[in-house]
Amino acid sequence: MIKAVRGTRDLLPPDTELWNFVEHTVREVFARYNYREIRTPIFESTELFSRSVGEETDIVSKEMFTWEDKARAASEKTQTLTLRPENTAGVVRAYIEHELGRSGLLQKLYYIGPQFRRERPQKGRYRQFFQIGAEVLGPTTAGSELPIRDAEVLDMLTALLDAVGLTGWTLYLNSVGCAKCRPAYNQALRDALENVKDQMCGDCQRRSETNPLRVLDCKVPEDQPIIEGLPKIADYLDEGCREHFAQVRAILDTLGIPYQVNERMVRGLDYYTRTTFEFTHGKLGSQSAVLGGGRYDGLSEQLDGPKAPGIGFAIGEDRLVLALQAQQQQTLAPLKAFVVPLGEGMNRHALKLAKQLRADGVAVDVSDESFRLKKSFETAEKLGATFAIIVGENEVKADAFAVKNLTSGLQTTVSRSELLGHLED
Numbered sequence: 001m002i003k004a005v006r007g008t009r010d011l012l013p014p015d016t017e018l019w020n021f022v023e024h025t026v027r028e029v030f031a032r033y034n035y036r037e038i039r040t041p042i043f044e045s046t047e048l049f050s051r052s053v054g055e056e057t058d059i060v061s062k063e064m065f066t067w068e069d070k071a072r073a074a075s076e077k078t079q080t081l082t083l084r085p086e087n088t089a090g091v092v093r094a095y096i097e098h099e100l101g102r103s104g105l106l107q108k109l110y111y112i113g114p115q116f117r118r119e120r121p122q123k124g125r126y127r128q129f130f131q132i133g134a135e136v137l138g139p140t141t142a143g144s145e146l147p148i149r150d151a152e153v154l155d156m157l158t159a160l161l162d163a164v165g166l167t168g169w170t171l172y173l174n175s176v177g178c179a180k181c182r183p184a185y186n187q188a189l190r191d192a193l194e195n196v197k198d199q200m201c202g203d204c205q206r207r208s209e210t211n212p213l214r215v216l217d218c219k220v221p222e223d224q225p226i227i228e229g230l231p232k233i234a235d236y237l238d239e240g241c242r243e244h245f246a247q248v249r250a251i252l253d254t255l256g257i258p259y260q261v262n263e264r265m266v267r268g269l270d271y272y273t274r275t276t277f278e279f280t281h282g283k284l285g286s287q288s289a290v291l292g293g294g295r296y297d298g299l300s301e302q303l304d305g306p307k308a309p310g311i312g313f314a315i316g317e318d319r320l321v322l323a324l325q326a327q328q329q330q331t332l333a334p335l336k337a338f339v340v341p342l343g344e345g346m347n348r349h350a351l352k353l354a355k356q357l358r359a360d361g362v363a364v365d366v367s368d369e370s371f372r373l374k375k376s377f378e379t380a381e382k383l384g385a386t387f388a389i390i391v392g393e394n395e396v397k398a399d400a401f402a403v404k405n406l407t408s409g410l411q412t413t414v415s416r417s418e419l420l421g422h423l424e425d
Ligand code: HAM
Pocket: 085, 086, 087, 088, 117, 119, 124, 125, 126, 127, 128, 129, 130, 131, 133, 134, 135, 268, 269, 289, 290, 291, 292, 293, 294, 295, 311, 312, 313, 314, 315, 316, 317, 318, 319
């Protein structure tokens, strides 16, 4: 039997209904914030990712699906190509290639689509996964650098999570500084690592030389106490970054958006400057980040484009759907009663009783009068109902029903007015 490749999966009904609901809601909410869709290719030249996400990140150094695309004609060159591990680099490449900044307006773009990372698969972590992302970028004259943009992006995210019904998330916020203040922080990290790096893993030893910020991404348990003791970026922010961060927080406070500052959060991609953020959800276990994002003020120039500060995020759609499913299971009322019409003409009486109980908030299902009693009891058990309520001619006359507790097997007669109390005891 040929099976789906490790780390990939089929999305089947009824789950696809929830995926469609999420995507439909995304399009509706993002349109309200004046975002429009962009679709970029699923593979790009490898260089795009190594120059933006960064050579020393886990994504570029370990997780990309990369191949040599051999020249097929004398006019073609052999190229190294990569399945996109994320979509920000592709959007910025498209912004530069199509000169989207020429209008002088902010570009507010969103995407929904698959991304690929060769990570160790587990619940919430796949090799093909889906991201819902948005980017707002443009010339500085359009206000692309200003804190209002950061706050608006976070406001849109909370509006979206509300609209899909996700509760219980936490927003973590940090500032990772800019090209001006980062060198001093990198130097402080290097100095601090000098004496301790020999006790750390191979990746950390190398990164302490090449890109010390990436030491903070290390997941090796033995290295964590050392990492805890390293200098914090917050202590190295320059005046501009400090002020920018303070303004973002002040707008969030005005909007009533709750957040926690997490000074250890640097995010695993090199292009970030200033504001970074993550939303986590308690129901997701170890892969708790539902989404992540931040500002990337120098990225366009790094890719040979014009100055085009920007900020964006990507939601892990697989994780958002998992969190919604976990929540639904908790909130879905288990079936309380199975109403069993017994004898001809009893369907309508059974349905009337079910209607009354449902109006009182009780989860009820109904069989039909062609079922024998035995079949009705069997169905009730398969459905996981706690009670079976029999509606026969005598019951209707007496306005009292035979109620069988399917767990204990006990059967009693209960009047209509006392039924609700009986079921809820
Ligand atoms: P990221 O933090 O690498 O950021 O990914 C964003 C989200 O994608 C994560 O929070 C997670 O929910 C989901 N995700 C990542 N890897 C996997 C995986 N293997 N399986 C399932 N879900 C996964 C970015 O990708 C940036 N491009 C976000 C951004 C946009 N920053 C600015 N603009």
